[in-house]
Amino acid sequence: MALTYRDAAETDATARNTIAAAHSPAGRDLAGLATRRGTGADDPTPEGREEAALQKEACALFAVLFQDGRAHAFQRVQPFGAEHPVGWTYRTGYGANVRYGWITAHTGKRGATTVEHRWQAEEAAAGAAVLAGTAVPSQEHCAAMTSAELRELVDRLRDRASRTLGVDPRHVLDQDVAAALQLLAAWHFAEVPRGFNPAAKEGCADHAPSVTGLVVVPAANGHVTALWVENGRYVTPAGDPFRAQCRALREEFENAGWKVVPGTVRVVTAHRPTP
Incomplete structure (x- = not known):
């Protein structure tokens, strides 16, 4: 129809x-x-x-x-x-x-x-x-x-x-998030509802199982955090990180000159280079 x-x-x-x-x-x-x-x-x-x-x-x-x-x-x-x-x-x-x-x-x-x-x-x-x-x-x-x-x-x-692609509707106007989404444009962006919580456990009221793909959120001091989400969570059902996706995200940020924060395993936090 x-x-x-x-x-x-x-x-x-x-x-x-x-x-x-x-x-x-x-x-x-x-x-x-x-x-x-x-x-x-x-x-x-x-x-x-x-x-x-x-x-x-x-x-x-x-x-x-x-x-x-x-x-x-x-x-x-x-x-x-x-x-x-x-x-x-x-x-x-x-x-x-x-x-x-x-x-x-x-x-x-x-x-x-x-x-x-x-x-x-x-x-x-x-x-x-x-x-x-x-x-x-x-x-x-x-x-x-x-x-x-x-x-x-x-x-x-x-x-x-x-919903918005790749970002919570509340953060659409954030310039750092916009720059990260432009850099990662080749990725599959998740359809993100307002107030999305990637750490919500299955069965909880704030769990959004329909969200799958890349999500970028603003972090402190001009940083952004990129998460790979499947079935509404940024970790596997066993609680493990999506290692391959995180590795690929780190490489893309680093190749573009972004400074990646070391020590993060489940997410990738980075700061874009000064223009």
């Missing part, structure tokens, strides 16, 4: 080829959801309007995340007195390179470029929504889902939209 929507709405040739090959993990995930006839977007009842709003949100979030996995911090654009959002703004990038984009709820129109401040993205989204005249092509596909399935879909997308 989601890939069909993107195929109808997308104009970029590279993205269309990716859609055709079904390479998107999000697309494969959404494709696994059952589709049965639901309420529909034309239902005038409060429940029908709520379901139509969820359909638009699902389509908008998927449209952005499909093209930019770094997008996060989605916020509603909802004029005073409006029952539902007319669009969303979102943030992308790291450190000083953070920018804001937008997408409308009605037509799925997305900003061609990002801007420096959120208020600029919010104004652009609101202005585009006023000029909107047609519904997003994906609604007919979302309408085939039951209310429970649609809510499950939106919950999944909201969870993904709240």
Whole structure:
């Protein structure tokens, strides 16, 4: 359903080829959801309007995340007195390179470029929504889902939209972290939720088993700490460090001129060279 929507709405040739090959993990995930006839977007009842709003949100979030996995911090654009959002703004990038984009709820129109401040993205989204005249092509596909399935879909997308790649959302603006992520760009970045605790034991409330990949966190005095995480933990089930990954991380930092703190086994802590 989601890939069909993107195929109808997308104009970029590279993205269309990716859609055709079904390479998107999000697309494969959404494709696994059952589709049965639901309420529909034309239902005038409060429940029908709520379901139509969820359909638009699902389509908008998927449209952005499909093209930019770094997008996060989605916020509603909802004029005073409006029952539902007319669009969303979102943030992308790291450190000083953070920018804001937008997408409308009605037509799925997305900003061609990002801007420096959120208020600029919010104004652009609101202005585009006023000029909107047609519904997003994906609604007919979302309408085939039951209310429970649609809510499950939106919950999944909201969870993904709240995460950032390689870093806790709280630390996206940290310049040292941004430099480390740029250096380690070839690594697989984990999708990190806010407040992620890599030391949480399995079964604990703060354990996030879906987190797997590289995570970078700021440390004291301009240092950063790089961790390899699998199943939400930075050590193996036996409590051992991921030695091969840590060794490779140390080598990358050292080869780039970063000063690596000696004596760390489970993580790699380093300080970037003075410009």
